[in-house]
Amino acid sequence: MSITLSPWNRYPKISSEKVISWTDRTKPLPKTPMIAYANGRSYSDVCLTSDGTPVLTRPLNKFIEFDRQTGKLKAEAGVTLQEILTLVVPQGWFLQVTPGTQFVTLGGALANDVHGKNHHSVGSFGNFVLNFELLRSDGQRLVCSPDTNQQWFEATIGGLGLTGLIVWVEIQLQPINNPAMVVQSESFSNLTRFWDVNSKHSSTSPYTVAWLDCAATGRKLGRGVFFAGRHAGALNTYPTHPETTKSVPIESPVSLINRFSLKAFNALYARQPTKPEGFIQHYIPYFYPLDAIKNWNRLYGKKGFFQYQCVLPMESAPEGLNLLLKDISKSGQGSFLAVLKTFGDIPSKGLLSFPRPGATLALDFANRGNSTLRLLSKLDEIVKDHGGALYPAKDGRMSSEMFKHSFPLWEHFSESIDPYFCSDFWSRVSR
Ligand SMILES: Cc1cc2nc3c(=O)[nH]c(=O)nc-3n(C[C@H](O)[C@H](O)[C@H](O)COP(=O)(O)OP(=O)(O)OC[C@H]3O[C@@H](n4cnc5c(N)ncnc54)[C@H](O)[C@@H]3O)c2cc1C
Incomplete structure (x- = not known):
């Protein structure tokens, strides 16, 4: 019986005759080509292998140790951020860095060195990894930290799962008072205004992000809503979060997202009432708005x-973003809201980490075949001309040239790849 696996964006899909379900962290690895598939929340073939065997790591889901005095937490690599938050938030702790979904595993967060809304204030996920165990196909078990097995530490953080199997991870959490966030929202009428609003909030708010209307054109190009947030101080009462989630029940044969539905949705969103004075919100809708609709990818x-x-370096970002948004809005293909945020200058630990100082833009495009691929190649040229880079965790088609341009240390990194580990992403970009 074969099993079909895909990343979150449902492209590409692969069928595997054989999978390995990883349930016991003490077991050695088989001598077979493989890649870890954790919770499949990448939008990329980094977690797929057509020539090897996927190793399902989600069953590796046990907590090992949690010190509620110091906020140090050690757990197996298949534990999700949601499981961690459920355990630690009631005890006054929170993740230092979280991406926009809580359904990613510790192993996946480490292998892509994920970033959150607070990159400008604390850097990326790997900066809070104290140590982890790396299992190599030759049977070696390497405990890696910034001081021990440093080569493997730096290659595995952001190393796209290619250096071996991450067995467990120990991270440092941050203290919080309660589950509430103080959030300020403010609309901006175009890209120029974004820079003003961003610089006002970046120096005072640990979390910042903007949602852009990528269908807007002309003087409204780059209009959107800016959100700045921080963990709330002591409160007498704070919001709770209901368990219910909505779901997209069936897979539609065609995309339900088209030029008209998009334009209407984005325009409505850009005109929503904002609250520059601030409001209190539970951390779940603040950090994970998309998680509220299960299977929205359908x-x-x-x-x-x-x-x-x-990501574009700060000096070329205003011009580069302007060109990218013009091409996207002209194509009518950009989807819902685009996310724009600035990265700070705290260096990442990984050789292939994506975050670097600059501005990062992320958005979805329905797969319309060649017309979408042509548009994305055109965007690549703008990114390349402005000294930027693409994020492997969000890519199913970048060229080898674009990858090498984005990650100049790729050859040095490749010395640490485990000979039995391979992914479709790596086969494509390392040619
Ligand atoms: C709604 C949504 C919002 C997102 N927002 C953000 C964001 O704000 N910032 C951001 O950086 N990313 C974001 N992402 C991307 C996501 O955080 C990453 O792709 C993450 O790596 C997915 O983790 P996963 O556990 O699902 O791993 P998978 O997608 O299954 O795998 C990801 C990579 O990790 C490797 N891997 C996983 N476990 C192990 C292991 N135990 N040992 C070795 N390698 C392993 C895999 O081989 C693969 O290369 C978002 C994704 C979604 C769906």
Whole structure:
């Protein structure tokens, strides 16, 4: 019996005759080509292998140790951020860095060195990894930290799962008072205004992000809503979060997202009332708005979609973003809201980490075949010309040239790849 696996964007899909379900962290690895598939929340073939065996790591889901005095937490690599938050938030702790979904595993967060809304204030996920165990196909078990097995530490953080199997991870959490966030929202009328609003909030708010209307044109190009947030101080009462989630029940044969539905949705969103004075919100809707609709990825139909995320250095970002948004709005293909945020200058630990100082733009494109691929190649040229890079965790089609341009240390990194580990992403970009 074969099993079909795909990343979150449902493109590409692969059928595997054989999978390995990883349930026991003490077991050695088989001598067979493989890659870890954790919770499949990448929008990329980094977690797929057509030539090898997927190793399902989600069953590796036990907590090992949690010190509620110091906020140090050690757990197996298949434990999700949601499981961690459920345990630690009631005890006054929170993740230092979280991506926009809580359904990613510790192993996946480490292998892509994920970033959150607070990159400008604390850096990326790997900066809070104290140590982890790396299991190599030759049977070696390497405990890696910034001081021990440093080569493997730096290659595995952001190392796209290619250096071996991450067995367990120990991270440092941050203290919080309660589950509430103080959030300020403010609309901006175009891209120029975004820079003003961003610089006002970045120096005072640990979390910042903007949602852009990528269908807007002319003087409204780059209009959107800015959100700044921080963990709330002591409160007498704070919001709770209901367990219910909505779901997209069936997969539509075609994408339900088209030029008209998008334009209407984005325009409505950009005009929503904002609250610059601030309001209190539970951390779940603040950090994970998309998690509220289970299987929202089905809206794009059978062919799936692409997510495109780039970063541009600060000095070329205003011009580069302007060109990217012009091409996107002209194409009518950009989807719902685009996310724009600035990265700070705290260096990442990984050789292949994506975050670097600059501005990062992320958005979805329904897969319309060649017309979408042509548009994305055009965007690549703008990113390349402005000294930018693409995010492997959000990519199913970048060229080898674009990858090498984005990650100049790729050859040095490749010395640490485990000979039995391979992914479709790596086969494509390392040619
Ligand atoms: C709604 C949504 C919002 C998102 N927002 C953000 C964001 O804000 N910032 C951001 O950075 N990312 C974001 N992402 C992307 C996501 O955080 C990453 O792709 C993450 O790596 C997915 O983790 P996963 O556990 O599902 O791993 P998978 O997608 O299954 O795998 C990801 C990679 O990790 C490797 N891997 C996983 N476990 C192990 C292991 N135990 N040992 C070795 N390698 C392993 C895999 O081989 C693969 O290369 C978002 C994704 C979604 C769906």
